[in-house]
Amino acid sequence: MTADLVSPCRGCQMSRTPCRFGADDFVALSETAARVRLACPAAFEGGPRVAHGGWTAAVFDDVLGRFLVHTGVKSVTATLTVDYLLPVPVEQPLEIHLEIAAREGRRNHLTGVLRLQGSDRDLAVARGVWVELRPGHFERHQARMAELGT
Numbered sequence: 001m002t003a004d005l006v007s008p009c010r011g012c013q014m015s016r017t018p019c020r021f022g023a024d025d026f027v028a029l030s031e032t033a034a035r036v037r038l039a040c041p042a043a044f045e046g047g048p049r050v051a052h053g054g055w056t057a058a059v060f061d062d063v064l065g066r067f068l069v070h071t072g073v074k075s076v077t078a079t080l081t082v083d084y085l086l087p088v089p090v091e092q093p094l095e096i097h098l099e100i101a102a103r104e105g106r107r108n109h110l111t112g113v114l115r116l117q118g119s120d121r122d123l124a125v126a127r128g129v130w131v132e133l134r135p136g137h138f139e140r141h142q143a144r145m146a147e148l149g150t
């Protein structure tokens with residue numbers, strides 16, 4: 001069976017770089033579940049040999065949103081909560097398991113769990129809501145930015 005690879009985000013596609021969070025080995029396991037193998041790059045060290053919490057939140061935001069796009073749903077993050085349960089080591093093999101837990105209208109509820117590869121101990125758990133975009137989302141955004149003079 002060919003691996004069902006999940007594409008990088010727009011920024012990494014445009015710059016033709018590997019995922020800047022280190023999340024390239026990303027496969028869909030079903031229409032609602034996926035697995036990412038990754039390591040926290042040393043550049044995101046927040047404490048001695050420990051990942052910055054911002055990397056953990058950012059990588060959850062990235063992979064959960066990318067998976068939804070992979071399933072054909074263009075969306076943006078509306079909420080994201082991360083429970084930091086244990087320190088995350090840098091440059092060690094990690095794994096994220098994620099799933100689409102529920103869909104309610106335009107709201108998509110997703111969850112993700114970060115562990116060391118081969119371990120069943122959760123290091124961090126994420127839950128969030130991604131809202132499917134209405135047509136014209138980015139045009140409205142640009143107009144709002146223009147009103148603000150940005």
Ligand SMILES: CCCCCCCC(=O)SCCNC(=O)CCNC(=O)[C@H](O)C(C)(C)COP(=O)(O)OP(=O)(O)OC[C@H]1O[C@@H](n2cnc3c(N)ncnc32)[C@H](O)[C@@H]1OP(=O)(O)O
Binds near residue numbers: 008063079104129133
């Ligand atoms: C390849 C892709 C990789 C992507 C990885 C990166 C992902 C990101 O980081 S995206 C960037 C960060 N997020 C943003 O910038 C979003 C900014 N916010 C917005 O644009 C808007 O508030 C947006 C789109 C979320 C909602 O606005 P709008 O389209 O007008 O929706 P609206 O009609 O108000 O609400 C739609 C539904 O979502 C719900 N909803 C809206 N906001 C929230 C929220 N914060 N929490 C929970 N539910 C919400 C509403 O209750 C409503 O539900 P229902 O349909 O059941 O009544």
